[in-house]
Amino acid sequence: EAQVTQNPRYLITVTGKKLTVTCSQNMNHEYMSWYRQDPGLGLRQIYYSMNVEVTDKGDVPEGYKVSRKEKRNFPLILESPSPNQTSLYFCASSLSGGGNQPQHFGDGTRLSIL
Amino acid sequence: KQEVTQIPAALSVPEGENLVLNCSFTDSAIYNLQWFRQDPGKGLTSLLLIQSSQREQTSGRLNASLDKSSGRSTLYIAASQPGDSATYLCAVRVAAYKYIFGTGTRLKVLA
Numbered sequence: 001e002a003q004v005t006q007n008p009r010y011l012i013t014v015t016g017k018k019l020t021v022t023c024s025q026n027m028n029h030e031y032m033s034w035y036r037q038d039p040g041l042g043l044r045q046i047y048y049s050m051n052v053e054v055t056d057k058g059d060v061p062e063g064y065k066v067s068r069k070e071k072r073n074f075p076l077i078l079e080s081p082s083p084n085q086t087s088l089y090f091c092a093s094s095l096s097g098g099g100n101q102p103q104h105f106g107d108g109t110r111l112s113i114l
Numbered sequence: 115k116q117e118v119t120q121i122p123a124a125l126s127v128p129e130g131e132n133l134v135l136n137c138s139f140t141d142s143a144i145y146n147l148q149w150f151r152q153d154p155g156k157g158l159t160s161l162l163l164i165q166s167s168q169r170e171q172t173s174g175r176l177n178a179s180l181d182k183s184s185g186r187s188t189l190y191i192a193a194s195q196p197g198d199s200a201t202y203l204c205a206v207r208v209a210a211y212k213y214i215f216g217t218g219t220r221l222k223v224l225a
Contacts, residue, residue, distance in 0.1 A: 004157070031211065042118075043203070043215040050211055058212065090157055100146050100165045103205075103213070105157035 002027045006091050006106035013081060014114050021076045021109050023091030031094045032074040033058070033103070034066065036087040043090065049074055081113045116141045116208050120216035127194055128224050135189040135219050137204035142182045145207040149178050149189050152201045152218065161202075162189070194223045 004025045013019055025032065033048040035058075045058030049068040063085055065077040074093075078085060089109045095101040117140045127133050137147070146165045150158040162171045162178040164187070170179040177190040191198060199222050205215040 033211075033213070035215075040217060042217040043205070045213060048211050056211065092158075100163060102148060102160035102163045103158075104160065105150075107155070107157045 002104070004091055004093055004104050004106035006089075006109050008109060009107065010110050012112040012114065015082055016080050019078050019081060019111075021078075021089060021091075021111070023074045023076065023106060024072050025074075025091075025093040025104070026072065027093065027095075027104065028071065029093040029104075030071070030096050032068065033092045034064070034074070034076045035090045035092065036060065036085075037090060037108075038087050046076070046089075078111075081111075083113050086111060086113045116144075116206065116214045118204060118206055118214050118216040120202075120204060120219050122219060123217070124220040124222075126222045126224060129194060129196060131194050131223075132190070132192050133194055133221075135191070135202050135221070137187040137189070137216055139185045139187075139206050139214075141208070142185055143208070144182065145209075147178075147180055147187050148205050148207075149176075149187075150203045150205065152203060158203060196223050196225045199223050 007022045030051045034046040035043040037043045044060045047066040049055045091106045092103040094103045119138045148163045149161045152158050164171050164180040175192040180187045201218045201220045203218045205213050
């Protein structure tokens with residue numbers, strides 16, 4: 001089944017403790033992206049990747065890191081999480097970000113930073 | 115800076131009604147517009163994608179239109195059903211790899 005898989009689905013942690021949210025897709029998509037969703041603000045793009053080893057900042061990249069060492073994986077890293085990063089996070093992929101292919105989303109990761 | 119607005123934020127309708135959801139954007143320089151459905155606890159499911167050169171797309175009971183010059187898109191749902199209850203989001207692609215989302219319309223279809 002074609003899908004985007006995020007782990008973990010839920011995480012409660014404390015300020016400053018490094019964490020990684022994994023994202024994997026099995027559709028051989030070139031483009032992958034991370035979003036956060038907050039009430040009243042909608043989805044905002046954090047980082048995206050056009051292909052292996054090629055990443056760029058979205059609208060809200062502060063406090064996050066990403067890497068794209070393999071085509072299927074695009075982990076989101078919070079080096080020193082803070083309470084303002086408490087949010088619902090989504091990973092998405094599409095065949096090509098520069099074309100007219102739809103984005104496919106994972107089921108989301110709910111992060112709570114205390 | 116591109117802004118995407120969806121009004122109303124919430125909508126309740128009786129089953130069987132035809133309804134229209136609205137999406138407006140401030141800059142007509144878009145590559146495409148995509149409508150999504152989001153169910154509680156789940157990710158977004160793509161419903162329809164309209165390229166900037168297109169005026170509408172249809173899938174089953176859904177029809178999406180795009181008017182770039184006025185900065186508007188509508189999602190028409192025919193003969194609504196309780197299973198259509200969800201949050202509907204629109205998103206515009208504003209650059210090769212950048213997307214701007216609206217805040218969504220939460221739809222409830224009453225049986």
